[in-house]
Structures are given as C-alpha cells and as structure tokens.
Amino acid sequence: MTVRVLQLVTVIAGLGLWELAARSGWVDPLFVPAPSAVAPALVRIGGGALAGLADTLGKTALAYVLSVVLGVSAGIAVGSVRLLRDVLSPYVIALYGIPKILVLPWIVLLLGYGTTPAVFYGTLHGFFPIMVLVMGAVRDVDRTLVTVARSLGATTWQLYWKVLMPAIVPSVLAGMRLGIVFCLLGVLVVEMFAGVRGMGHVLGSFANGFQAPELFAATALVSAASIAIVLALDHLNDTLSRWRG
Amino acid sequence: MKVVGLRLALLALFLAAWEVAGRTMNPLLGVPPSVVLPALRDLLLLRSYPDLLASLALTVREIVTAYALAVAAGLGCGFMLGMHRLVGRAWGPMLAALYAVPAVVWYPSLMLFFGLDAASKIAFGFLLGFFPIALAVLAGIRQVNPQLVVVARAYGAGTVTVFRRVMLPAMLFTLVGGLRTGLALCVIGVIVGEILGSKAGMGALINHAYGLLRTGDYVALVLVTLTLVVGSDVLASLLERRASRWTE
Numbered sequence: 306m307t308v309r310v311l312q313l314v315t316v317i318a319g320l321g322l323w324e325l326a327a328r329s330g331w332v333d334p335l336f337v338p339a340p341s342a343v344a345p346a347l348v349r350i351g352g353g354a355l356a357g358l359a360d361t362l363g364k365t366a367l368a369y370v371l372s373v374v375l376g377v378s379a380g381i382a383v384g385s386v387r388l389l390r391d392v393l394s395p396y397v398i399a400l401y402g403i404p405k406i407l408v409l410p411w412i413v414l415l416l417g418y419g420t421t422p423a424v425f426y427g428t429l430h431g432f433f434p435i436m437v438l439v440m441g442a443v444r445d446v447d448r449t450l451v452t453v454a455r456s457l458g459a460t461t462w463q464l465y466w467k468v469l470m471p472a473i474v475p476s477v478l479a480g481m482r483l484g485i486v487f488c489l490l491g492v493l494v495v496e497m498f499a500g501v502r503g504m505g506h507v508l509g510s511f512a513n514g515f516q517a518p519e520l521f522a523a524t525a526l527v528s529a530a531s532i533a534i535v536l537a538l539d540h541l542n543d544t545l546s547r548w549r550g
Numbered sequence: 551m552k553v554v555g556l557r558l559a560l561l562a563l564f565l566a567a568w569e570v571a572g573r574t575m576n577p578l579l580g581v582p583p584s585v586v587l588p589a590l591r592d593l594l595l596l597r598s599y600p601d602l603l604a605s606l607a608l609t610v611r612e613i614v615t616a617y618a619l620a621v622a623a624g625l626g627c628g629f630m631l632g633m634h635r636l637v638g639r640a641w642g643p644m645l646a647a648l649y650a651v652p653a654v655v656w657y658p659s660l661m662l663f664f665g666l667d668a669a670s671k672i673a674f675g676f677l678l679g680f681f682p683i684a685l686a687v688l689a690g691i692r693q694v695n696p697q698l699v700v701v702a703r704a705y706g707a708g709t710v711t712v713f714r715r716v717m718l719p720a721m722l723f724t725l726v727g728g729l730r731t732g733l734a735l736c737v738i739g740v741i742v743g744e745i746l747g748s749k750a751g752m753g754a755l756i757n758h759a760y761g762l763l764r765t766g767d768y769v770a771l772v773l774v775t776l777t778l779v780v781g782s783d784v785l786a787s788l789l790e791r792r793a794s795r796w797t798e
Contacts, residue, residue, distance in 0.1 A: 307636060307640075308636070308639050308640045311636065311637070311640035312640045312641075312643075312644060315640065315641065315644070336662055336663045337663060388553075388556075391553045392553055392556045392557050392560060393560075395557065396557075396560070402734065402783065403776060403779060403780075404737070404738040404741050404742065404779060406738070406741055406742045406745050407741070407745075407756070407772045407775060407776065408772070409745065410745070410756065410757070410760035410768060411579075411760075411765070411768070411769075414578075414579055414760070414763075414765070415579055486650055486651075486652055487652075489652045490652035490653070490654055493652055493654050493655060494654050494742065494746070497654065497657070497658070497746055498745070498746060504655075505654075508655065508658040509658055511658065512658035512659070512661055512662045515662065517659075517662060520658055520659055520662060521659065524655050524656065524658070524659055527651075527652075527655045528648075528651040528655060531650060531651050531652060531655075532647050532650055532651060535647075535650040536647075536650075
C-alpha cells in the first residue's frame with residue numbers, strides 16, 4: 306500500500322518538478338518541453354504515431370516469432386550434441402556479445418530500406434540471447450534423467466520430447482522474456498538508421514525537425530507500449546510456471 | 551585438441567565461403583577477405599582515413615566518460631535503493647520497468663538536447679550502462695545475509711567496517727558482473743549513438759565509408775572498432791578475475 310503511494314508520489318513529483326523546470330526557464334522548452342506541452346502533442350500526433358507504432362510492432366512480432374523458433378531449435382540442436390556445443394559455443398557467445406550495429410550498414414546495403422532489413426536485424430538481436438539461454442539449459446539437464454530414460458528404453462524422440470523439453474521450459478520462457486525487448490530494439494534501430502515508416506522513423510524525424518513536444522509524446526507512447534508488452538509476458542510467465550507447478 | 555582443430559577448421563571454412571561468396575557478388579556489396587586485407591592495411595597506415603587515430607581517441611574518450619558517470623550514478627542509486635527498504639521496494643520495480651524499454655527510444659531526445667557532438671553519445675552510453683550497474687547493486691545487497699550484519703553490529707562494527715568486511719565480500723560477485731555488463735553496454739551505447747548520427751568518432755567514419763559505398767574501408771573500420779570492443783571486454787574480464795580472487 307505504502308509502496309503504491311510512494312510510487313504515485315514519485316511520478317507526480319517528477320512531473321511537477323519537470324513542469325516547474327520548463328516553466329521557470331531552467332531548461333530550454335525548445336529542447337525539454339513541459340508535460341503540459343507534451344500532453345496535447347500526444348493528441349496531435351495520435352493517428353500517425355499509432356500507425357507507426359502498429360507498423361513497428363508488426364515487424365517486431367515477425368522478428369520475435371523467427372527469433373524464438375530459430376533460437377530455441379538452434380539452442381536444442383547445438384546444446385544436446387556434445388561435439389557441436391564444444392566447437393560452436395565460443396562463436397555463439399562472441400556473436401551474442403559484439404555490437405550488431407556494426408553490421409547494420411551492410412545489412413541495409415544488402416536488403417535495402419523498409420521491412421526486410423528491420424525484420425532481419427530484429428531477428429538477429431533476439432536470436433542470440435534465446436539461443437544462449439536454451440543451449441545452457443539443455444547442457445544442464447540432469448544426466449541421471451537422461452540415463453534412466455535411456456535404460457528404460459526411451460527412443461531419441463521420446464528423450465527429447467519427454468525429458469529435455471519439460472526441463473528447459475523455464476529457460477525458454479526466460480529467453481522469450483529477454484528476446485522481445487531485443488527484437489523491438491533491433492527494429493527501432495533499423496527504422497532510425499534507414500527507415501521510411503515505423504516508430505523509429507517517426508522519432509527520428511521529430512528530432513530532426515526540432516519538434517520536441519511531439520518527440521517526447523512519441524517516446525512516451527513507445528515506452529508505454531513496450532512496458533505493457535513486457536508486463537504481459539511476465540504475467541504469462543507467472544501463470545505458466547504456476548501451472549507447471 | 552580435436553575441438554580446437556575443429557574450431558579453426560570452421561573459421562577457415564567461413565573465411566573461404568566468404569571469399570567465394572564475396573567474389574560472386576556485386577563488388578560494391580560483397581567484400582571478400584582478399585579485398586578487406588589491403589583496405590585494412592591502408593587504414594592502419596593512415597592512408598585511407600588520416601584522422602583514424604583522432605576518431606579512435608574520441609570514441610575511447612566518450613566511452614570512458616560515459617562509463618565513469620554510469621558507475622558513479624549506478625553505484626550511488628543502487629546503494630540508495632538497496633539501503634532504504636521502502637524506497638527500494640517502491641523505486642526498484644520502476645527502475646526495472648524502465649529497463650524493459652528498448653533504450654534506443656531515448657536516443658532522439660538525447661540527440662535533440664545534447665546536440666550531435668560527443669555529449670549525446672556520452673549520455674546514451676551512460677543510460678545503457680547505468681541500469682545493469684544499479685540493478686546489480688540492488689541484487690547484490692539482497693544477497694547479503696542480514697544475520698551477518700546484525701552479528702557484526704552487535705560486536706561493535708561501524709558502518710564502514712560492516713560495509714567493507716561483511717557486505718562487500720558477499721555481493722562482490724554480482725556487483726562485478728554488473729560492472730562488466732555495464733561496460734559492455736556503455737561501449738555499445740557510444741557506438742550505436744555514433745552510427746545513428748555524429749560528426750566525429752569511429753561511427754562517423756563507418757557512416758562515411760558506408761555512405762560512399764567504400765565497402766572495403768567500411769569492413770576495415772568495423773574490424774578496428776571490434777578490436778576496441780573486444781579489448782574493453784578482455785580488460786573487464788581480467789578485473790573480474792582479480793576481484794573473485796580477492797573474495798576467496
């Protein structure tokens with residue numbers, strides 16, 4: 306209870322201070338508009354921004370499905386074969402770690418402007434964290450379970466489906482939770498770098514046009530959307546893990 | 551041994567495939583290693599980009615500044631939230647929610663406010679590095695066994711001693727992990743910032759080469775930047791190993 310009150314007080318105090326700072330001229334309203342200027346801007350940009358958001362979220366959804374499917378399959382394939390895992394894991398970790406923005410210009414040269422590079426780059430961002438998590442989970446599956454299943458005559462198919470899959474569910478869910486933010490990030494970066502549509506492009510053009518209230522409103526819109534998506538996934542995660550017991 | 555051999559073989563196979571694929575592609579797009587190597591030599595001899603060293607120095611300076619700020623603010627904020635239970639319970643989730651927003655959405659606002667120069671890159675690197683550090687401090691404080699603190703206090707240990715002798719060793723592992731992640735993200739933040747819009751630094755050179763379709767130079771610049779990225783991570787991992795030796 307007190308926690309909620311404190312959170313509310315923080316938000317209100319923050320907005321109040323911000324409004325005060327903008328009105329009294331501590332910060333230049335040309336660059337940092339007051340909340341009272343941002344709110345009407347939110348209405349003003351309404352339709353266009355929502356269309357941009359829908360475009361971005363559509364690409365993100367596609368990239369996300371690709372990342373999850375490819376990441377989980379690659380994680381299982383590489384994680385469950387000892388030799389493959391030993392040979393590939395340093396490469397996978399290295400690819401996960403390097404800033405993918407460095408290859409973005411080349412991707413844009415190759416795939417052009419528009420939807421394809423955004424989906425590709427979003428997938429590239431989401432794929433590695435999911436694969437690394439799943440790979441680790443498969444490696445850490447209790448060996449005893451595998452041995453027992455084998456000695457009781459389980460086929461390879463049964464081993465994967467009945468032993469491996471249930472054991473890695475928590476990691477898959479953790480990967481899915483992590484992956485969505487990475488996918489959205491990737492899509493937004495491409496839209497900012499070489500976009501003709503979508504929220505990244507909208508943000509970039511407001512910044513270039515010095516339309517600070519509109520820019521802040523659009524930023525708030527994307528942030529709210531991504532927080533909502535992550536909270537929804539967290540909720541789903543909780544429900545699923547309660548169901549799993 | 552066999553594994554190392556296979557790894558090298560895979561790398562060789564990859565380079566060979568890249569060479570073959572690069573030669574068949576449009577030369578403006580495909581850059582086989584045989585084209586990259588001369589471009590890299592020209593770059594390192596300062597023939598293609600005479601201002602390479604100045605750009606590299608600027609990028610390093612931006613990273614160092616952003617990281618110093620992120621460490622100071624992350625530690626400060628993390629300890630403040632961790633020490634005060636109520637504040638931590640109220641602000642912790644808000645911090646975590648903000649962390650769930652893909653940070654790049656803040657970049658246009660930062661660019662508007664701080665301009666195209668180094669300040670906006672420092673601000674963005676700071677923003678990316680700050681969260682993992684602050685959240686690691688929070689998580690680390692939660693790992694400290696409160697009974698140990700109570701016992702230490704009962705034996706008359708002051709705040710500083712409790713912190714140094716009880717808390718720090720217990721949370722060091724998590725803390726150092728957060729500091730390492732923070733550095734990696736600071737580096738990424740500065741580079742992303744430079745590529746999305748800058749007038750100087752490695753990102754500006756990369757954009758220049760890309761814009762003029764000097765693809766060989768572009769790949770060479772990317773390789774130099776990658777060295778910087780890998781170098782910073784190696785440095786961080788050495789420090790991490792030192793810290794873990796200290797706890798033992």
